[in-house]
Amino acid sequence: MPSLHYETQYLDLMRHIWTQGDERVDRTGVGTRSVFGTQLRFDLSQGQMPLLTTKRVYWKTATREFLWFLTGDTNIRRLCAQGVEIWTDWPLARYRRETGDAIDRAAFSRRIVDDADFAAQWGDLGPVYGKQWVDWPVYEPAQDGLFRKRARGVNQIAELVHGLRTNPGGRRHIVEGWNVAELDQMALPPCHKTYQFHVADGRLSGVMYQRSCDVALGLPFNLWGAALFIAMVAQQCELEPGELVWMGADTHLYLNHADLVEAQLARVPAGAPRMTIARRPDSIFDYTIDDFAVHDYHPQGHLAAPVAV
Structure with a gap:
């Protein structure tokens, strides 16, 4: 009997979420159907990646985001x-709220790119993912008795x-994003908050x-990012990629994603995309988007739905 497709x-x-999830009011006001405590597992050997085939996942966009995390940058x-x-939606919402200017997203994004001062004022997200990953703050006692x-x-x-x-056998190979002291400074507290390696x-x-997971829009990107993380670290450590184990706490679908959910569930997954990495840089911080290629990826059509901010 053939094995089931990974998707x-x-x-x-x-x-399961759409038919049996608990319907609840959420932070965004949109409303969700939610279940708590879920797990998915994906074999990453021989370049396998958990790219969804029942809709197009823009893996280059997700990769650019992940490489941006590794820089520690917090400005969009x-x-x-x-x-x-x-x-972009989080700084845009803050800009509209604080200025009353109903600028559209495309114009806001162009101004962020073209105007460094505007970007400095309105484009920063606070100490989100990358800042915690590569520059987790440390406070030390000073001579005046305070901490610096x-x-x-x-x-x-x-x-x-x-x-x-x-120390490959260690049990402390963990990257953490949930810095309790700085959560209120973040545009969005980390959803994919903890990684551990074995x-x-x-x-x-x-x-x-993942403490909170938007299954329709966020999870396809999150799975790619986690698998990419494993593949990059494996290459840097002269290991082979093994398995991605994804664990979700509040795992939900937004109520306004009904059209996407029903369309995607009507599709049948097919294909086996693979990723290759063109070179092994001296450091995990030296990869570029051109280092990654995906082969044999033939997804079905794009499915769109609004992002809940």
Whole structure:
């Protein structure tokens, strides 16, 4: 009997949430159907990636976002300059709210790119993902008895790679984004908040724990990003990619995503896309978008739905 397509578990999760999820009022006011405590597993050997085939996933956009995380940057200007608008809605909402200007997103994004001062004032997201990953703040006691912030914080990504190279059997290979002291400064607290890595038989596997998951729009990007993270770290540590284990807490579908959900559940997954990495840079921070290629990816048509901000 042939094995099920890797995407079947994603569609099963979507169907379960849509038909059996608890309908609830959420932060955005849109409303969701939600379940709590879910898991998906994907084999990443031989370049396999959990790219959905029942709709197009813009993996280059997701990769550009992930590479941006690794820079520690928290301003959307660099993303907008690449045509990546994943994070634009949050600064745009703040700008509209505080100025009363009903500027559209395209015009706002252009101004972010063209005007450095405007970007500095309106484009920053606060200490989101990348800032915590590569510059987790550290405070040290000063002579006056107060604590002072150290110029550079903890680079969790660099420490992760070093730890896996020197102590692959360790149980502390963790990257954390949930900095309780800085949550109120973030445009959006981290959803994919915790990553942990495990080495066995020369293969690197990873768990990604997600506190809140938009299954229709967010999860396809989150799965790609987590698998990409594993593949990059594996290459840097001279290991082979193993398995991605995704764990979701509040796992939900927005009520205004009904058309997307019903269209996607009517489709049948097919194909087996693979990713290759063209080179091995000296550092995990030196990859570029041109280093990644996806082969044999033939998705069905794009499905759109509004983002809840």
